[in-house]
Amino acid sequence: MTGPTELAERFGTPSYVYDLDRVAAARDDLFAALPDEVELFYAAKANPHPDLLRELRSGGARGCRAEISSVGELDAVLEAGFAGERILYTGPGKTGAELTEALTRGVRLFSTESPGDLRRVGETALRLGLTADCLIRVNNADGAAATSIRMTGVPSQFGFDSETLPGLAAELRDVPGTSIAGLHFFPLSNAKDEASLIAEFRHTIAAAADLQHTLGVPFRFLDIGGGFAAPYAVRGERPVFGELRAALADALDEHFPGWREGAPRVACESGRYLVADSGTLLTTVVNVKDSRDHRYVVLDAGINTFGGMSGLGRIMPVSVEPHQSAGAVGTPASLAGPLCTPGDLLGRNVVLPDVAPGELLTVPNAGAYGPTASLLMFLGRPAPAEIVVRGDELVSVSRIEHTRTYEHGQAL
Incomplete structure (x- = not known):
């Protein structure tokens, strides 16, 4: 199975899922x-x-x-x-x-x-x-x-x-x-x-x-x-x-x-047209916090995972949906990532059903400007998994690894 729940359980979150059938459809539509x-x-x-x-x-x-x-x-x-x-x-x-x-x-x-x-x-x-x-x-x-x-x-x-x-x-x-x-x-x-x-x-x-x-x-x-x-x-x-x-x-x-x-x-x-709708970001709620009449939903995906070229200093509008059924529509919340900086926000005043820690959320149309357009190395957290499917077929799973190489006599 290649559904969000099964993939999240098998490979963890945060992770991206890219569907090659959607990539091919976008390519063919644009050529047409x-x-x-x-x-x-x-x-x-x-x-x-x-x-x-x-x-x-x-x-x-x-x-x-x-x-x-x-x-x-x-x-x-x-x-x-x-x-x-x-x-x-x-x-x-x-x-x-x-x-x-x-x-x-x-x-x-x-x-x-x-x-x-x-x-x-x-x-x-x-x-x-x-x-x-x-x-x-x-x-x-x-x-x-x-x-x-x-x-x-x-x-x-x-x-x-x-x-x-x-x-x-x-x-x-x-x-x-x-x-x-x-x-x-x-x-x-x-x-x-x-x-x-x-x-x-x-x-x-x-x-x-x-x-x-x-x-x-x-x-x-x-x-x-x-x-x-x-x-x-x-x-x-x-x-x-x-x-x-x-x-x-x-x-x-x-x-x-x-x-x-x-x-x-x-x-x-x-760029974006050809790959955006092929991708879904899977992320898990880590914590829900109320601070001075404002709610924060803290996710395991932040600007290091989905920065949307976050160095430009802008917050992109983001839609987040619980994958499973949730409670009634709750208070508008800021979507915060796990990083130790107040700038780690994916969205403000995002309305979504009440969620609890451990719940799986999805971000749609996330196939463009994902990991490589994010602050991937900031604070040394691991890169998200990138899972490629073609319909119900699992094609590959990979993760970008950060390594340091040395010169001047040190091993490369």
């Missing part, structure tokens, strides 16, 4: 929402678990490529079977050492964030006798979807400010060791609705066409970003986009008439 010619990158930062990576890579011609931003993610995606030519390396702080590692292991496509970043890629490629295909990441001055989480239009370490590109065109075309392959956009995250998503893609495609003329380089590759929404740690169903496919095709036909023949190849990217 895109024109057949559009490729799809999976942002490994959302969840780099090897079983999930392998599932997203599978699917033949409609399998995902990998988008990474570290050597650790490079290790993960290569181990999961992604070939170097199927990887896009991104990030604002790519060092010479990691660029050397990536190029040596077959990566040839890089998103670059600034003239200095582009030059660093080129210098590293030249030392290795290679040429790196580079995308110019664009920080657009404006956008179309005013109701979503904007990722551009403000000062940022990400991307070339779009208004500076005309003056940089000649310089960018002539960086030794590089070949400008095209552009990379990521203008918004978690679009409010499909209309917002479509509007942003249309704006991005039009901006890309203008920049192709400005840069004087025929693009071979165009990454138009993502923004595909999905519920995260709250109740809800992952949306299916019914209008996107035709809208994207129309916009690309207008601005890049050769795209269906690969001039340029076009890609989108996604």
Whole structure:
């Protein structure tokens, strides 16, 4: 059996359960929402678990490529079977050492964030006798979807400010060791609705066409970003986009008439949408405490287990449900973790039935930004178990282990 109670009893809590059938469904739904010619990158930062990576890579011609931003993610995606030519390396702080590692292991496509970043890629490629295909990441001055989480239009370490590109065109075309392959956009995250998503893609495609003329380089590759929404740690169903496919095709036909023949190849990217609804966090109530008219439900899972990138200083909305029947609806409570810090909170004023120590709770839609986006090593508590299932079949159980290695004559 692979139900929450059986898995919690067998492997303990806190633990994550990922269902590969849900991963495959999300991958297939998103590919179905895109024109057949559009490729799809999976942002490994959302969840780099090897079983999930392998599932997203599978699917033949409609399998995902990998988008990474570290050597650790490079290790993960290569181990999961992604070939170097199927990887896009991104990030604002790519060092010479990691660029050397990536190029040596077959990566040839890089998103670059600034003239200095582009030059660093080129210098590293030249030392290795290679040429790196580079995308110019664009920080657009404006956008179309005013109701979503904007990722551009403000000062940022990400991307070339779009208004500076005309003056940089000649310089960018002539960086030794590089070949400008095209552009990379990521203008918004978690679009409010499909209309917002479509509007942003249309704006991005039009901006890309203008920049192709400005840069004087025929693009071979165009990454138009993502923004595909999905519920995260709250109740809800992952949306299916019914209008996107035709809208994207129309916009690309207008601005890049050769795209269906690969001039340029076009890609989108996604993280949360592809894995969020595959995961459930299992956690046990350790204690229930009332303090000055405020209730705290203390769990064995905290920001070290489900931080939601807790270093950003924000508390994500979280839905918690008792797995078994519980008493009547009780007092709104703060969900506290086990860590010795007042910052260890998963939610405030969360309404749930009255619970008691020892009761198993579940957090839905928790397949993205779990252990590796948490304060995993803080206070030295063990990492949660990660349990992978496919329907009723148990696929694997693993746990991230923390180890320290020594140099200068000490054993490694």
